[in-house]
Amino acid sequence: MHEIVDVEELAPKIKWLEVRVPDIARKCCPGQFIMIVIGDKGERIPLTIASFNRKKGTVGFAFNEVGKTTKQLGLLKKGSNIENVLGPLGNPSEIGKFGNVLCIGGGVMIAPMYLQVQVLREVGNKVTAVIGARIKELLFFEDKMRALSSRLHVATDDGSRGHQGLGFLKDILEAERFDRCIVMGPVVMMRQVCEITKPFGIPTIVTLTPVMVDGMGMCGCCRVSVGGQMKFACVDGPEFNGHLVDFEELVSRQRVFLPEERLSSLLWEKSGG
Amino acid sequence: MAEPLAETKPKAKIQKESVPMPKQKPEVRRQNFDEVALGYNEEQALTEANRCLQCPQPKCIQGCPVEIDIPAFIKALKEKRFDEGIKKIKEKNSLPAICGRVCPQEDQCQKACVMGKAGDPVSIGRLERFLADWERQGGAQIPENAPSTGKKIGIIGAGPAGLTAAADLVKLGHNVVLYEALHLPGGVLAYGIPEFRMPKSIVQAEADYVSKLGVDICLNCLVGRTYTIPELLKNGFDAVFIGSGAGLPEFMGLPGENLGGIYSANEFLIRVNLMKAYAFPEYDTPIRIGKHVAVIGGGNVAMDSARSALRLGAEEVCIVYRRSRDELPARAEEIANAEEEGIVCKFLAAPVRFIGDEKGWVKAMECICMELGPPDESGRRRPCRVEGSEFTMDADCVIVAIGRTPNPIIQRTTEGLETTKDGTIVAKDESGKTSIEGVYAGGDIVTGEATVISAMGAGKKAARAIHEYLTKKGN
Numbered sequence: 001m002h003e004i005v006d007v008e009e010l011a012p013k014i015k016w017l018e019v020r021v022p023d024i025a026r027k028c029c030p031g032q033f034i035m036i037v038i039g040d041k042g043e044r045i046p047l048t049i050a051s052f053n054r055k056k057g058t059v060g061f062a063f064n065e066v067g068k069t070t071k072q073l074g075l076l077k078k079g080s081n082i083e084n085v086l087g088p089l090g091n092p093s094e095i096g097k098f099g100n101v102l103c104i105g106g107g108v109m110i111a112p113m114y115l116q117v118q119v120l121r122e123v124g125n126k127v128t129a130v131i132g133a134r135i136k137e138l139l140f141f142e143d144k145m146r147a148l149s150s151r152l153h154v155a156t157d158d159g160s161r162g163h164q165g166l167g168f169l170k171d172i173l174e175a176e177r178f179d180r181c182i183v184m185g186p187v188v189m190m191r192q193v194c195e196i197t198k199p200f201g202i203p204t205i206v207t208l209t210p211v212m213v214d215g216m217g218m219c220g221c222c223r224v225s226v227g228g229q230m231k232f233a234c235v236d237g238p239e240f241n242g243h244l245v246d247f248e249e250l251v252s253r254q255r256v257f258l259p260e261e262r263l264s265s266l267l268w269e270k271s272g273g
Numbered sequence: 274m275a276e277p278l279a280e281t282k283p284k285a286k287i288q289k290e291s292v293p294m295p296k297q298k299p300e301v302r303r304q305n306f307d308e309v310a311l312g313y314n315e316e317q318a319l320t321e322a323n324r325c326l327q328c329p330q331p332k333c334i335q336g337c338p339v340e341i342d343i344p345a346f347i348k349a350l351k352e353k354r355f356d357e358g359i360k361k362i363k364e365k366n367s368l369p370a371i372c373g374r375v376c377p378q379e380d381q382c383q384k385a386c387v388m389g390k391a392g393d394p395v396s397i398g399r400l401e402r403f404l405a406d407w408e409r410q411g412g413a414q415i416p417e418n419a420p421s422t423g424k425k426i427g428i429i430g431a432g433p434a435g436l437t438a439a440a441d442l443v444k445l446g447h448n449v450v451l452y453e454a455l456h457l458p459g460g461v462l463a464y465g466i467p468e469f470r471m472p473k474s475i476v477q478a479e480a481d482y483v484s485k486l487g488v489d490i491c492l493n494c495l496v497g498r499t500y501t502i503p504e505l506l507k508n509g510f511d512a513v514f515i516g517s518g519a520g521l522p523e524f525m526g527l528p529g530e531n532l533g534g535i536y537s538a539n540e541f542l543i544r545v546n547l548m549k550a551y552a553f554p555e556y557d558t559p560i561r562i563g564k565h566v567a568v569i570g571g572g573n574v575a576m577d578s579a580r581s582a583l584r585l586g587a588e589e590v591c592i593v594y595r596r597s598r599d600e601l602p603a604r605a606e607e608i609a610n611a612e613e614e615g616i617v618c619k620f621l622a623a624p625v626r627f628i629g630d631e632k633g634w635v636k637a638m639e640c641i642c643m644e645l646g647p648p649d650e651s652g653r654r655r656p657c658r659v660e661g662s663e664f665t666m667d668a669d670c671v672i673v674a675i676g677r678t679p680n681p682i683i684q685r686t687t688e689g690l691e692t693t694k695d696g697t698i699v700a701k702d703e704s705g706k707t708s709i710e711g712v713y714a715g716g717d718i719v720t721g722e723a724t725v726i727s728a729m730g731a732g733k734k735a736a737r738a739i740h741e742y743l744t745k746k747g748n
Contacts, residue, residue, distance in 0.1 A: 023499050037456050043548060043557035044456070068557060084456040086493040213548070213558070216454055216495055217680050218464070219540035220522040223531060230524060230531070235682065249531055252633030256533040260559030267554050 001081040005058055010140040011133075013065045014108050015074045016050075022057030024087045030115045031093030031207070031239055034059065035215040037084040038072055045069050046212045048184070048238075049088065050111035059087075062111035067261045068268040075273065089215050090238045094205075097124050099179035102172070102202070103149070104130040104193055106185025107138065109207070113184045114141050117148050120182075126150055128172070132189065136161035166192050173200045180205070183242060187254060191247035198243050206242035208233045210253055225249055289392025292321040294399055299613040303583050306468045306551055309610060310374070318403040322351040324388060325395045332385035333397060338730030339372075339437075341365045343382055343397055350400055356414075359404040363416075367440035367486070368433070368479045368729065370409060371462060373402025374471055376726040377604050409478055415485050419446035424743045427452065427510045428488075429496045429683070432460020433725045434516030434716030436480065437732030438739075439488040445740050449488045450510075454495040457547065460518055461725065464547040465539075467577050469584070473546070497682035502690070502712060511746070512711045512739045515698060516732055519717035520680030524673055525569070529627030534563060534635040538570070538578045538674035545581050563669025564588040567638055569624060570674035571596065576607040578672040579616045587670065590616045595623040595643045595656040621645070623656070625663065627671065638668040677722050687712075697721055704738030705731055713739055 006018035024034060033048045051060035065074040076082070093116060101120055105113025110131050117127050129149035133139045134157045146152040153172070154162030166189070173196070181204040183193045190206045197204045210233050213219040217235040224231055227244035231237065295311040296302070302309050313321065325347040333343040341362055349358035362369045378384075378398035386394035408414075424447045428439045431453035443449045457463050458480035462471055484490050496502065502513055522537030524530055536544075541560070544550040548558035566582040568575050571594035579590045592611070594601065597620045601608055612618070621643045628637040642662035645654035679696040691699040691708035698707055698714040705715040715731030717723055 023494070027499065041549070041552075041556040084493050086454065086456070086495060086499075088498055089495070213540055213543050214455065214464075216498075216520075216682065218520045218522070219543050220524065220537040221540045223524070225531060230526070232521070235521075235680075249633075253531060253533065255633075257559045257561070260553065260561065264554045264557060264559070 001083060002085045004076055004078055004080055004082065005056075006060070007076070007078045010062055010111070011138045013074075014062060014138065014140065015065060016060060016062050016111065017073065017076070018051070018058050018060040019082055019085060020057055021059050021085050021087070024085065025052045025054050025057045025059050028052050028059060028088035029092030030095065030112070030119050032088035032090045033215070033238065034061070034085055034087035035089060035212070036073075036082055036086075038069065038076075038082055042072075043069055044213055044215065046089070046209065046215050046234075048109065048112040048207065048209065050115050060111075062108050064108045066265075068264045071265065071268065071273070086215065090234055091236075093119075093239055095119050095123060099125065100128070100177065101125045102128050102130070102178045102181040104132070104169075104181065104183045104185065104189075105145075106132045106183075106189040107134070109184035109186075110139075110141050110145075112207070113182075114144060114148075116182055116184070117145065121148055128176075128178070129153070130155060130169070132156065132166065132185065134158070166196065169193065169196045173197065173202070178202050183207070187247060187251050190242060191251075194242040194245070194247070204242040205239050206245060207238050208240060208245070208250065209238065210250060211256060224253075287326070287388075288320070288324055291324065291393035291396045292317045292399075294396070299615070302469065303614040306584055308472050309469050312406055313399055313403045318350060318400060319353070321396050322347050322400055325351070326387060328387060332387065333382040333395075336382040336385040338381065338726050339365045339733050341382075341401075346404065347395070347397070347400060350404060355404055355407050359408045360414075362401060362404060365733075366437075366729070367483060368436060369401050370405035370475050371433070371471065371479055372726055372729070373398050373400075373405050374475075375462075375466060377724055379605065381726065409475070413478075413482050413485075415482075416444065418444050418487055421448070422446045422743065424448065424511045425450070425509055426739060426743075427496075427505045427513045428516065429502075429514065430454075430460055430516040430518055430716075430718075431458035431480065431490060431492075432516060432518050432716065432728065433462065434518075434728040434732035434735075435460065435514070436483050437729040438514045438516060438715070438736040440483045440486055441733055441736035442739060443483075443487045445736075447740070447743070451483070451488050451490045452494045452496050452500075453490065453492050455547065456492055458490055458492065460516075464543045465574070465577070466725075467542070467546055467581050468551075469580065470577065495682065497686045502683065502687045502709075506711065511743055512713065514705070514732070514735050514739060515683060515707070515712065515714040515718055516716045516728065517680055517683055517718045518728075519677040519722040521678045522673070523676045523678055525624065525675065527624060527626050529629055529635065530673075532627055532629040532635040533633050534561065534669055535627060535671045535673065538568075538574045538672050539677065541578055541672050542574070542581065545585070551581075551585055560585065561670070562587050565667040566590045566670045566672065567624075567666065567668040568592045568672045568674055570594065570676070571601040571603060572674065572676075573603045573607055575672075575674035576603045576611045578674050580611055580614060582670065582672065583614055583616060591666070592616060592618045593622050593624065593638075593640065594618065594620050596653065597621055597645060600653050619666075621656070623658075624671075627668075628665070634669065635671055636667070636669055637665050638671060639663055639665050677717075679718050679721070683718075695721065703734050705735035706738060711742065
């Protein structure tokens with residue numbers, strides 16, 4: 001049993017939870033994830049670690065309330081418990097003094113991106129940050145991000161705030177040399193960023209979050225093609241060289257259980273949550 | 274010892290055939306996930322037990338990887354002293370309800386039974402199961418452990434090897450912590466072997482028994498990530514046993530293998546068994562089964578996958594195996610069960626590529642015919658492609674059951690732990706001693722994919738070695 005010590009709404013249908021998991025908090029690093037199960041009949045879902053406090057023994061993460069499990073998770077109050085939390089899983093991010101780093105966080109993944117920016121700054125990198133979302137209402141952590149980065153760009157799909165779309169990245173890359181680009185966000189966004197950075201030859205790291213069942217190398221459900229080779233996102237990743245990732249396959253694999261996920265969510269809502 | 278022999282002698286005629294196992298009818302069981310084999314009732318168990326000749330020099334014990342005193346437990350059963358029978362088994366085996374169900378007895382104890390020379394061997398496994406099930410209904414007796422030794426042992430993996438080692442060591446008076454990465458105990462018994470062969474309530478009951486013996490079962494803890502072995506050794510553990518199993522699924526590296534609807538057997542079985550996807554949407558984890566399911570491989574995992582797919586509503590399930598029937602590695606009983614249920618086997622064929630629809634879902638599989646060449650290093654005849662023999666079969670769901678490789682997480686995070694090029698951990702001898710002092714390993718992580726009982730045997734031997742090591746080491 002793991003106590004929830006903090007709950008916050010970051011944006012409509014985007015929640016933040018902090019949970020007491022001393023064993024995980026003691027060990028985890030940026031880039032890693034946890035798996036949780038709620039209830040006796042729950043599914044196992046991966047969540048990217050977005051903060052940790054070794055002293056308090058807590059780990060924080062953000063999630064979109066999109067399916068049954070995340071909606072249930074969103075109803076949990078401070079002081080209540082999550083039965084099963086496993087971690088830290090996956091490989092830690094490579095953190096080094098790269099120089100000038102472009103950090104791009106999209107949607108709910110702005111939260112773990114903020115953690116990356118913090119540690120990248122701590123080791124002496126210069127960071128230009130980008131946060132993006134579908135519409136302006138879904139943006140969060142703008143001030144926090146601005147405080148840590150030498151420059152912050154904001155982008156929305158509909159242009160309701162900041163740049164419209166990611167086309168502006170090309171201008172940034174033409175104006176300034178970057179040593180590394182780190183992207184965390186929806187697959188379509190990561191793909192687009194990779195397409196933009198590739199001609200500039202900037203090493204681009206993406207965090208992949210395919211469908212997972214066990215999260216530690218047993219099921220092979222999270223397999224992705226990277227440079228023509230089969231990799232398991234849970235044990236080989238979750239970070240990969242974005243220029244080598246077969247995004248089309250990834251998009252298609254992420255949709256495999258969409259009808260079932262929708263059904264599950266719908267039935268749960270109909271039954272009154 | 275002489276008495277029962279004298280008693281049975283006048284009856285002279287001993288049944289050559291064993292009492293058949295009552296089973297759910299194929300046409301019924303293919304529609305449910307309930308256990309197929311129903312188990313002997315008391316009368317059947319007694320009849321079968323009476324077939325045991327009580328050999329003065331029994332061969333069956335030698336055939337048992339955990340050395341159960343088989344004639345002794347059968348004698349107690351014959352005499353209706355069921356509590357003594359189960360006690361006898363539990364002297365050597367803490368998980369009899371599991372072994373009675375999934376051990377390949379035909380290759381072990383029963384293979385050595387003299388009754389098998391002129392008829393059927395005594396159904397030792399079924400008798401073991403009868404006693405275990407009898408005891409569970411009344412609530413298992415918890416034996417007293419030896420006085421505390423003050424030694425602390427970490428066991429990694431709550432599968433057959435880990436549960437066995439943990440139970441043996443706690444009984445010897447050690448303080449035992451059993452770490453399991455999944456949210457339920459049982460290892461392959463929980464995630465791999467289907468409900469209709471190994472009911473999960475029984476796995477849970479056996480794990481509960483181990484816990485009642487005094488083992489601290491710590492779920493959701495992945496050694497190698499949450500803690501590492503060096504950390505355990507530094508933090509007060511006197512010895513560690515690694516029983517982490519054969520984890521990673523193998524794929525074939527064929528075009529189209531990442532299409533939707535293509536599962537590793539591990540993924541398929543984890544969804545169905547551990548996560549109970551057969552009860553979706555009551556349970557949250559989904560599975561999608563097409564009309565035409567192809568299972569690649571011929572082992573027990575392939576049989577389990579095929580039979581599960583059938584129960585999930587597939588119209589047709591076809592096992593595609595590159596060798597012939599004679600080389601099928603699955604247990605004969607499981608092959609017979611699968612065929613009775615209507616599963617079709619396509620021998621001497623192997624897939625070459627998968628064909629998807631516009632949504633990225635598999636719709637067909639192109640195969641090639643094979644023929645058997647000379648034997649390979651495994652001693653089985655090597656399958657060779659018959660050029661130009663390609664054919665296509667409908668398949669909107671494919672389950673790849675061609676084997677598993679060791680999970681690398683522990684090896685990567687334990688400096689000085691010697692491994693083979695296949696990624697298994699090197700055990701110096703039968704005791705499971707590794708290259709690090711105080712660290713032992715056993716089961717699939719050492720041997721590669723094998724059976725539940727061989728893993729239990731390895732757990733047992735390692736427990737004995739760890740006990741000796743700690744006793745010698747003293748304080």
